[in-house]
Amino acid sequence: MTKKQGEGTKENYQGAESIKPKYVLRLYVAGTSRKSLRAMQNLNKLLKEELEGQYELEIIDIYQQPIFAKNGQIVAAPTLIKELPLPLRKMVGDLSDTNKVLAGLDLSGRE
Amino acid sequence: MTMLTKSPTGIKGFDEITGGGLPHGRSTLICGSAGCGKTVFGMEFLVRGALQYDEPGVFMSFEENEEDLIKNFSSLGFNLPTLIEQKNIAVDHVFIDRSEIEETGEYDLEGLFIRLGMAIDQVGARRVVLDTIESLFSGFTNEGILRSELLRLFRWLKDKVVTAVVTAEQGRETFTRHGLEEYVADCVILLDHRIQEQIPTRRLRIVKYRGSTHGADEYPFLIQANGFSLLPITSLVLDHPASSDRVPTGIDRLDTMLGGKGYYRGSSILLSGTAGCGKTSVAAHFVDSACKRGERSFFIAFEESPKQIIRNMKSIGINLEKWVKRGLLKFHPVRPTLCGLEAHLAAIHRAIEDFKPNVLAIDPISNLVAVANIVDVKGMLLRLIDFLKTNEITTLFTDLTQGGMSIEQTELGISSLMDTWICLLSLESSGERNRALFIAKSRGMQHSNQIREFMLTDKGVQLVDVYLGPNNVLTGSARTTKEAQDKAEALDRRQELERKRSEMERSRKMFHAEMAMLQARFESEQENLQKAIDKEEALEAVLKRDRNDLGTMRKADRLIVPKSEGKDEKGDFE
Structure with missing residues (x-):
C-alpha cells in the first residue's frame, strides 16, 4: 500500500532524516489552483504545530503526473492521504476545517 | 445548420430504432434498476465501437474493478484484455469508499477529470462510458459541489467531442436517483427488467432523443451469449418489398385455388385448423417443393422432433430426409417453454441469418402461448413477420384452432397480420370425420371460394371436389x-x-x-x-x-x- 519516497515529486520535503517518520502523508494537488495552494498552506501550518519531525510528506501535482491520480484512486482535488499509520484516510478539500483534518490524522485527542 | 450526426452502437436493433445510434459527441443517459443491463449496454457500445467503427473508448467504472469487468464480459465473448492491450479500450476503476473520506473544505473533482482525460488521450478515445457516475453521491456529501462538477464534466465531454454513455440507477419517481437527467438532457434511455407470469422480460425505451426521431415503444431486448440484442419492429415504417413472384404451395390443386400459381414470395401464410387436420402435412409439402426447386428451407418445430416429422411425412410420400442431407432443409426444433419469447425470437433471427432460407415453416405458433400472454405473442409475431418480409422469406405459420372455437378464429387473433389464410377443418357426418380445406383470404390474388375435400394419401395431399348438394356439403364415404x-x-x-x-x-x-x-x-x-x-x-x-x-x-x-x-x-x- 505504501509507496517508496522517490515516487512523488518532493517539492516540499520536511522532517528530520534521522528520526524515523511516523506519519506518511501524500497531498495530491491540481496545479497551483487556489484550493491547492490553500490546502498546502493549511497543511504546512498544521504539521508544524502538531507533527513537527514526525512525518514524511509528498506533494503530487496530478496535472503533471496524472498516472498518480489513477494509482492513488484520486477523484477530488485537493486530497490528502494518510497512508500510515493505518487506517488509510482520505481528506478531500482545502483542509480549512482543522478539526476534521485532526480527526482524520487521529490527532483530535491531543493538545 | 448541420444535422445531428450519430454514433452507431453496433448493438443489434438499437441503431434501427434510433435511426443510427447515439447522438455523436454528446452524452446519453442510460437509466434503470439494478441488473437491468446498463453496464452491458455501455460496454458493448465501447467494444463494438472499437471493433466495428474504429472508435476507441474509455470505460470508467465506479462499481466493478477491472478484473471483475474482464471476467464478466468474457462470458459475453468480449475479449477485454486484448482490446486493452491493443489500446482500443482503456478501463479505469474509480474506487470511492465513504468511510475513508473526510471532507475538510472546498474541493473539486479535478482528479476525476484528469484521470478521464488521461485515459482518453491514452487510446485516442471517441467514446466514453461512465458507469455508474452516481456513485459519487455516495462518496461525497457536498451535493452543491457534485452538481456543479457534474455539469462541468458533461460540458467538458462535449468539448472533447466524445460520445458518452452515462449510466444511472433509476429513482423512485425520477429517471435517476440523483436527477442526472437534468445534466444529460440530449438522450435518455430507460432499461427495465420485469417479471410477468414468471417469465422475465427486459425492455428498453427511448425516453428522449433531442433532435432526432425515434421509436417510442418499449422494445424487448435480450442479453445473450453475444451481447445485447434488441429486436425491434425492424423499421419504423412499413416499407418492406412486395414481390409479385409466386411460390408454389407444393400441392397442385391448392396452387390452382390460389390463382393458379401459389403464394406470393415473401408473404406470410397462416394455416389454421383443429387437431389432426393435416397442418403439418401442408407445411411439409411447401417445404418439400421449395427444396425441389433448390431453395433453402427452414422448419421451426415447436411440437415434434425432426425425426418424428420425417417419419410421419414419409407415410404420405414426402421424403424430407434427403433435403436435410443435402443441406437444403434445416430443422430448428425447440420446446416453446425452453425460454421466453424474446429468446425464441432472437434464436430465430440468428438461425435465419446463419442459414438464409428462402422459405420458412413454423409449426405451430399457437404453442407459444405456453410461454407468454397473447398480446406479447402477437407483438413478437408482428416483429418476426416484419423481419421475414424485409428478408423476403415466404413463411407458413400453422396455428391450432381449439375445438369448439369458430373455425375462422385464430387463438392469437393474428389473421390480420397474414397475407394468405388457409383454413383446414374437419367435417363430421354419418359417423366419420373428413378433412376439408378452404381459403379464407389471400391478399392480392384471385382465389377460389370453394371448399375442397382434403385427403392424405400415400402420394401426399390430394384435394378433391366435395359434393355440393342443395342443402349440404358431403365428404368422405357420403360423397362416394x-x-x-x-x-x-x-x-x-x-x-x-x-x-x-x-x-x-x-x-x-x-x-x-x-x-x-x-x-x-x-x-x-x-x-x-x-x-x-x-x-x-x-x-x-x-x-x-x-x-x-x-x-x-x-x-x-x-x-x-x-x-x-x-x-x-x-x-x-x-
Missing part, C-alpha cells in the same frame, strides 16, 4: 355414396332417353308402314276403277257398233245419229 347414386341416376336417365329414342323410331317406322299400306290400297283401288272404266268403255263401243250394224241390216237411210239423240239413248255412259 352420393356420387354412386348420381351415377346410377345418370344411367337411368340415359336408359330412359334410349328408350324414348327407339320408341320414336318405332313410331316413325309404323307411320311409314301405314303410309305404304294406304298407298297400296289406294293404288289397288285406282287400278280396279280404271279397269271398270275400261270395261265400260269397251262395252259402249261394242254397243254403238252393234246399233250401226243393225241399221245397216235394216237398210236404213244413211244413218245420221244426232248426238243428242244418241245421248238420250245411252245417257248413263257419258
Whole structure:
C-alpha cells in the first residue's frame, strides 16, 4: 500500500532524516489552483504545530503526473492521504476545517 | 445548420430504432434498476465501437474493478484484455469508499477529470462510458459541489467531442436517483427488467432523443451469449418489398385455388385448423417443393422432433430426409417453454441469418402461448413477420384452432397480420370425420371460394371436389355414396332417353308402314276403277257398233245419229 519516497515529486520535503517518520502523508494537488495552494498552506501550518519531525510528506501535482491520480484512486482535488499509520484516510478539500483534518490524522485527542 | 450526426452502437436493433445510434459527441443517459443491463449496454457500445467503427473508448467504472469487468464480459465473448492491450479500450476503476473520506473544505473533482482525460488521450478515445457516475453521491456529501462538477464534466465531454454513455440507477419517481437527467438532457434511455407470469422480460425505451426521431415503444431486448440484442419492429415504417413472384404451395390443386400459381414470395401464410387436420402435412409439402426447386428451407418445430416429422411425412410420400442431407432443409426444433419469447425470437433471427432460407415453416405458433400472454405473442409475431418480409422469406405459420372455437378464429387473433389464410377443418357426418380445406383470404390474388375435400394419401395431399348438394356439403364415404347414386341416376336417365329414342323410331317406322299400306290400297283401288272404266268403255263401243250394224241390216237411210239423240239413248255412259 505504501509507496517508496522517490515516487512523488518532493517539492516540499520536511522532517528530520534521522528520526524515523511516523506519519506518511501524500497531498495530491491540481496545479497551483487556489484550493491547492490553500490546502498546502493549511497543511504546512498544521504539521508544524502538531507533527513537527514526525512525518514524511509528498506533494503530487496530478496535472503533471496524472498516472498518480489513477494509482492513488484520486477523484477530488485537493486530497490528502494518510497512508500510515493505518487506517488509510482520505481528506478531500482545502483542509480549512482543522478539526476534521485532526480527526482524520487521529490527532483530535491531543493538545 | 448541420444535422445531428450519430454514433452507431453496433448493438443489434438499437441503431434501427434510433435511426443510427447515439447522438455523436454528446452524452446519453442510460437509466434503470439494478441488473437491468446498463453496464452491458455501455460496454458493448465501447467494444463494438472499437471493433466495428474504429472508435476507441474509455470505460470508467465506479462499481466493478477491472478484473471483475474482464471476467464478466468474457462470458459475453468480449475479449477485454486484448482490446486493452491493443489500446482500443482503456478501463479505469474509480474506487470511492465513504468511510475513508473526510471532507475538510472546498474541493473539486479535478482528479476525476484528469484521470478521464488521461485515459482518453491514452487510446485516442471517441467514446466514453461512465458507469455508474452516481456513485459519487455516495462518496461525497457536498451535493452543491457534485452538481456543479457534474455539469462541468458533461460540458467538458462535449468539448472533447466524445460520445458518452452515462449510466444511472433509476429513482423512485425520477429517471435517476440523483436527477442526472437534468445534466444529460440530449438522450435518455430507460432499461427495465420485469417479471410477468414468471417469465422475465427486459425492455428498453427511448425516453428522449433531442433532435432526432425515434421509436417510442418499449422494445424487448435480450442479453445473450453475444451481447445485447434488441429486436425491434425492424423499421419504423412499413416499407418492406412486395414481390409479385409466386411460390408454389407444393400441392397442385391448392396452387390452382390460389390463382393458379401459389403464394406470393415473401408473404406470410397462416394455416389454421383443429387437431389432426393435416397442418403439418401442408407445411411439409411447401417445404418439400421449395427444396425441389433448390431453395433453402427452414422448419421451426415447436411440437415434434425432426425425426418424428420425417417419419410421419414419409407415410404420405414426402421424403424430407434427403433435403436435410443435402443441406437444403434445416430443422430448428425447440420446446416453446425452453425460454421466453424474446429468446425464441432472437434464436430465430440468428438461425435465419446463419442459414438464409428462402422459405420458412413454423409449426405451430399457437404453442407459444405456453410461454407468454397473447398480446406479447402477437407483438413478437408482428416483429418476426416484419423481419421475414424485409428478408423476403415466404413463411407458413400453422396455428391450432381449439375445438369448439369458430373455425375462422385464430387463438392469437393474428389473421390480420397474414397475407394468405388457409383454413383446414374437419367435417363430421354419418359417423366419420373428413378433412376439408378452404381459403379464407389471400391478399392480392384471385382465389377460389370453394371448399375442397382434403385427403392424405400415400402420394401426399390430394384435394378433391366435395359434393355440393342443395342443402349440404358431403365428404368422405357420403360423397362416394352420393356420387354412386348420381351415377346410377345418370344411367337411368340415359336408359330412359334410349328408350324414348327407339320408341320414336318405332313410331316413325309404323307411320311409314301405314303410309305404304294406304298407298297400296289406294293404288289397288285406282287400278280396279280404271279397269271398270275400261270395261265400260269397251262395252259402249261394242254397243254403238252393234246399233250401226243393225241399221245397216235394216237398210236404213244413211244413218245420221244426232248426238243428242244418241245421248238420250245411252245417257248413263257419258
